[in-house]
Amino acid sequence: MQLTVWTYEGPPHVxxxxxxxxxxxxxxxxxxxxxxxxxxxxxxxxxxxxxRPPVTYTTFQARDLGKDTAELLQxxxxxxxxxxxxxxxxxxxxxxxxxxxxxPAGLVEAMDLPCPVVALELPSYSRRENWGAAExxxxxxxxxxxxxxxxxxxxxxxxxLLGPTALGFRHRDDVTEITRLLxxxxxxxxxxAPLGASPADLAxxxxxxxxxxxxxxxxxxxxxxxxxxxxxxTVRTVPIGHGATRQFIxxxxxxxxxxxxxxxxxxxxxxxxxxxxxxxLTGKRVFIFGDATHAIAAARVARDELxxxxxGLGCYNREFARDxxxxxxxxxxxxxxxxxxxxxxxxxxAVQPELVLGTQMExxxxxxxxxxxxxxxxxxxxQDFPARYSPQxxxxxxxxxxxxxxxxxVMGLEEHLLTMFRDDFEFSDAAGASHLGHGAVxxxxxxxxxxxxxxxxxxGWSAEAEKELLKIPFFVRGKARRNTERYAAELGxxxxxxxxxxxxxxxxxx
Amino acid sequence: MTPALPASAGCTDIPVxxxxxxxxxxxxxxxxxxxxxxxxDAFFLVVGSRTCAHLLQSAAGVMVFAEPRFGTAIIxxxxxAGMADCNEExxxxxxxxxxxxxxxxxxxxxxxxxxxxxxxDLSRAAARLSVKHAGATRIVNYSGSGIETTxxxxxxxxxxxxxPDLAPTDQPGLLIVGTLPDVVEDQFARLFADLxxxxxxxxxARRADAMPAVGxxxxxxxxxPFLGETARALENRGARRIDALFPFGAEGTTQxxxxxAQAFGIDEMHFRRVIAPGRERAKRAIxxxxxxxxxxxxxxxxxxxxxxxxxxxxANECGMIPVEVGTPYLHRRHLAQELALLxxxxxxxxxxxxxxxxxxxxxxxxxxxxxxxxxxxxLEAEGLTTKWAIELVFSPIHGFDQAGDLAELFTRPLRRxxxxxx
Numbered sequence: 001m002q003l004t005v006w007t008y009e010g011p012p013h014v015x016x017x018x019x020x021x022x023x024x025x026x027x028x029x030x031x032x033x034x035x036x037x038x039x040x041x042x043x044x045x046x047x048x049x050x051x052r053p054p055v056t057y058t059t060f061q062a063r064d065l066g067k068d069t070a071e072l073l074q075x076x077x078x079x080x081x082x083x084x085x086x087x088x089x090x091x092x093x094x095x096x097x098x099x100x101x102x103x104p105a106g107l108v109e110a111m112d113l114p115c116p117v118v119a120l121e122l123p124s125y126s127r128r129e130n131w132g133a134a135e136x137x138x139x140x141x142x143x144x145x146x147x148x149x150x151x152x153x154x155x156x157x158x159x160x161l162l163g164p165t166a167l168g169f170r171h172r173d174d175v176t177e178i179t180r181l182l183x184x185x186x187x188x189x190x191x192x193a194p195l196g197a198s199p200a201d202l203a204x205x206x207x208x209x210x211x212x213x214x215x216x217x218x219x220x221x222x223x224x225x226x227x228x229x230x231x232x233x234t235v236r237t238v239p240i241g242h243g244a245t246r247q248f249i250x251x252x253x254x255x256x257x258x259x260x261x262x263x264x265x266x267x268x269x270x271x272x273x274x275x276x277x278x279x280x281l282t283g284k285r286v287f288i289f290g291d292a293t294h295a296i297a298a299a300r301v302a303r304d305e306l307x308x309x310x311x312g313l314g315c316y317n318r319e320f321a322r323d324x325x326x327x328x329x330x331x332x333x334x335x336x337x338x339x340x341x342x343x344x345x346x347x348x349x350a351v352q353p354e355l356v357l358g359t360q361m362e363x364x365x366x367x368x369x370x371x372x373x374x375x376x377x378x379x380x381x382x383q384d385f386p387a388r389y390s391p392q393x394x395x396x397x398x399x400x401x402x403x404x405x406x407x408x409x410v411m412g413l414e415e416h417l418l419t420m421f422r423d424d425f426e427f428s429d430a431a432g433a434s435h436l437g438h439g440a441v442x443x444x445x446x447x448x449x450x451x452x453x454x455x456x457x458x459x460g461w462s463a464e465a466e467k468e469l470l471k472i473p474f475f476v477r478g479k480a481r482r483n484t485e486r487y488a489a490e491l492g493x494x495x496x497x498x499x500x501x502x503x504x505x506x507x508x509x510x
Numbered sequence: 511m512t513p514a515l516p517a518s519a520g521c522t523d524i525p526v527x528x529x530x531x532x533x534x535x536x537x538x539x540x541x542x543x544x545x546x547x548x549x550x551d552a553f554f555l556v557v558g559s560r561t562c563a564h565l566l567q568s569a570a571g572v573m574v575f576a577e578p579r580f581g582t583a584i585i586x587x588x589x590x591a592g593m594a595d596c597n598e599e600x601x602x603x604x605x606x607x608x609x610x611x612x613x614x615x616x617x618x619x620x621x622x623x624x625x626x627x628x629x630x631d632l633s634r635a636a637a638r639l640s641v642k643h644a645g646a647t648r649i650v651n652y653s654g655s656g657i658e659t660t661x662x663x664x665x666x667x668x669x670x671x672x673x674p675d676l677a678p679t680d681q682p683g684l685l686i687v688g689t690l691p692d693v694v695e696d697q698f699a700r701l702f703a704d705l706x707x708x709x710x711x712x713x714x715a716r717r718a719d720a721m722p723a724v725g726x727x728x729x730x731x732x733x734x735p736f737l738g739e740t741a742r743a744l745e746n747r748g749a750r751r752i753d754a755l756f757p758f759g760a761e762g763t764t765q766x767x768x769x770x771a772q773a774f775g776i777d778e779m780h781f782r783r784v785i786a787p788g789r790e791r792a793k794r795a796i797x798x799x800x801x802x803x804x805x806x807x808x809x810x811x812x813x814x815x816x817x818x819x820x821x822x823x824x825a826n827e828c829g830m831i832p833v834e835v836g837t838p839y840l841h842r843r844h845l846a847q848e849l850a851l852l853x854x855x856x857x858x859x860x861x862x863x864x865x866x867x868x869x870x871x872x873x874x875x876x877x878x879x880x881x882x883x884x885x886x887x888x889l890e891a892e893g894l895t896t897k898w899a900i901e902l903v904f905s906p907i908h909g910f911d912q913a914g915d916l917a918e919l920f921t922r923p924l925r926r927x928x929x930x931x932x
Binding site: 001002003005006007009011013014033034035036038039040041042044045050051052056057059060061062065079083094095099123124125126128 | 530531532533534535536537538539540557559560561563564565567568569577578581582583584585586587589590596599600602603606607623624626627628655656657658660865882883884885886887888890891
């Protein structure tokens with residue numbers, strides 16, 4: 001038994017739901033008790049999907065146990081087929097149904113439904129969400145993929161984009177970005193799967209020239225099978241970051257036999273990183289945790305493209321522990337492979353980084369420790385599904401990484417001023433960065449570069465208050481003066497003293 | 511002041527559509543989210559699977575607490591190999607937990623679907639561990655499993671498990687039963703004190719060592735409509751339930767307080783004098799919202815068992831027209847007065863076959879559908895305005911001073927629909 005407070009991954013059947021929900025024409029019949037339907041809200045609330053996930057839960061109760069849970073499953077499968085008429089059906093069990101051993105696979109196969117049925121065996125007590133998604137995708141591909149017709153010579157090279165799912169961290173935008181990049185290289189995306197694919201699309205996978213394994217956590221198993229079955233090569237570089245994107249382009253060009261030299265490198269990241277404002281990023285100590293793919297990619301971007309120092313690197317998915325260990329060795333840090341949230345918190349508290357790149361869990365840890373943080377990986381929350389275009393991959397993705405990682409830090413010019421006004425009453429170190437929220441003392445109105453305004457009537461100011469005013473940074477001094485005078489006028493105070501100045505400050509701080 | 515009510519026997523005649531099929535509801539574990547906030551020195555340890563942990567995390571929405579007072583002992587493959595091992599593992603987890611959290615006075619071992627199916631005997635485990643940690647921490651068990659409990663039934667199971675340990679008493683007193691937000695509990699306590707009812711206690715109490723005593727002179731009022739087992743357990747201890755409407759809205763709260771006042775022989779004039787200010791405030795607050803709600807049709811999908819009292823409130827105090835009122839489970843005796851106040855045109859359904867129920871919603875197209883989080887956005891995408899049912903469980907909605915807020919919860923989605931121009 002493992003004591004768990006918060007969990008990075010859901011159970012494996014949630015992984016299967018991510019595949020079914022990503023696709024069209026697939027329905028998942030899940031043998032499960034009531035309550036397991038909570039998983040629907042992950043998709044409808046967090047991802048704001050306007051459709052229910054295509055899942056039918058058998059909803060068995062205690063009184064059904066040992067009686068007719070098997071019949072319940074067959075009834076649910078029959079009803080689901082009649083109502084939704086899917087082109088393919090997934091059948092599986094959640095953790096509880098696994099224990100009652102109804103053999104959902106055998107039961108539904110015996111029903112001879114008029115569509116392909118993929119039976120899933122996802123051991124809930126040893127495996128997790130990503131593994132469940134990978135296994136489900138692999139079995140769907142295996143079942144549905146047809147042998148390709150012989151390819152006519154000529155035509156543009158064709159690639160499958162494999163791995164994006166529902167509830168994936170920026171998968172929607174990554175697909176758009178990489179599809180655009182491939183088009184510029186003269187390569188057609190043959191099938192993107194599972195996101196947006198139908199069972200008929202999976203049948204055509206074998207027709208592509210090669211596969212791009214965009215998210216190894218989801219697509220690696222399927223890619224390996226396609227490699228063996230159809231001899232399709234796999235592009236394995238994950239294009240997160242500027243360097244990785246260039247490397248990805250080179251690998252794709254090599255496999256597809258196209259010339260990539262004409263491709264325009266449209267990323268702003270190199271110049272943004274070289275420009276002087278970024279000097280202050282040098283050697284910022286960063287702690288990185290997430291799924292292995294995103295964490296490893298983030299470490300490379302952090303060190304090579306932003307000039308950070310990687311002081312911690314870890315992942316929660318043990319299936320990719322070896323890759324992470326190799327990466328950690330590159331940065332000379334101890335790999336942290338755990339799904340124990342408290343262990344991650346301890347590690348972060350111990351190294352006291354200046355920036356945390358992590359999941360929603362690390363965002364909470366960082367908030368408590370008052371360390372700036374940016375989210376780089378699932379598990380996700382509603383804010384990880386922005387309305388705007390915001391990929392992680394490709395050249396635009398590199399721009400997004402620069403912005404989202406640098407944003408939580410104090411800007412270069414700001415940092416310079418902080419040093420200058422270290423003992424200033426508003427710009428003290430204790431005030432912290434304004435984005436850290438309520439804990440911060442008196443968030444200064446630093447964003448408004450107000451020049452020292454000509455003040456018509458200074459008669460009301462006491463010498464002491466006037467002197468204090470001069471200690472306020474120049475770019476907010478005018479505003480402080482105006483506010484104080486307005487406050488004094490409203491209260492009918494004739495002489496502005498030190499107290500009036502600070503009373504006004506408190507008054508307008510709300 | 512309160513209308514004469516028909517005898518409860520008549521209510522069994524009300525036709526109810528009973529359905530079974532896919533249920534779009536939470537299991538009883540979800541109650542931990544509010545129970546652990548109420549009992550401030552209790553820890554809830556779910557003995558279950560990764561699914562249970564994931565449910566609690568997802569239903570709680572955000573992880574506000576670094577180390578919340580709930581957690582899951584996740585059963586792993588090797589635990590399933592043999593039961594002896596499973597008990598030893600549980601002891602180890604509990605020892606570690608209590609060593610880390612010495613502030614915990616009451617530990618609930620909460621059964622889940624997997625623990626029930628493998629017949630892990632948590633009552634024996636609780637007894638065993640209670641001896642081991644005697645003097646420091648009391649250990650109690652209940653089941654919040656989805657195969658036995660629906661959403662709020664988890665609280666019912668939790669409170670029922672506490673009843674046998676309540677101290678005995680012969681003194682007359684009033685017990686308010688059901689978890690209420692502290693602010694609401696305090697409001698009611700002030701009202702009962704003003705009415706002149708001595709010895710009023712809330713169950714559950716805010717601390718494990720402050721749980722109320724119970725005996726044959728105890729009368730109790732249910733503050734929540736989903737506490738069937740708890741009521742039965744209290745009745746087994748000799749306590750007697752005061753039948754009343756539930757305290758939602760001006761009328762519901764008045765009648766709920768009135769039932770208690772009558773049971774304790776409080777003078778009618780005094781009762782009216784004491785409650786008049788609160789009642790008037792509630793009516794004024796509801797009146798502000800009434801225009802937005804009057805004449806609007808509302809359907810409740812089954813969620814928390816609050817559906818019937820809330821539909822009564824919306825119909826009788828806000829002028830809404832309940833189309834279908836679905837509830838996961840209908841406790842006819844406790845809800846007899848509520849049912850009698852609903853229009854016979856209202857379809858009452860118990861249980862759920864979600865696809866069929868959604869077909870009915872699409873056919874009747876109510877102005878407002880109260881439903882769970884899994885269904886809200888899909889219904890909105892179909893052009894149906896929805897209200898998240900879970901907010902009704904997490905927000906203070908009982909009593910006079912929350913009556914306006916309760917009405918406001920239903921007006922907000924309608925107002926939003928009207929103001930948006932996108």
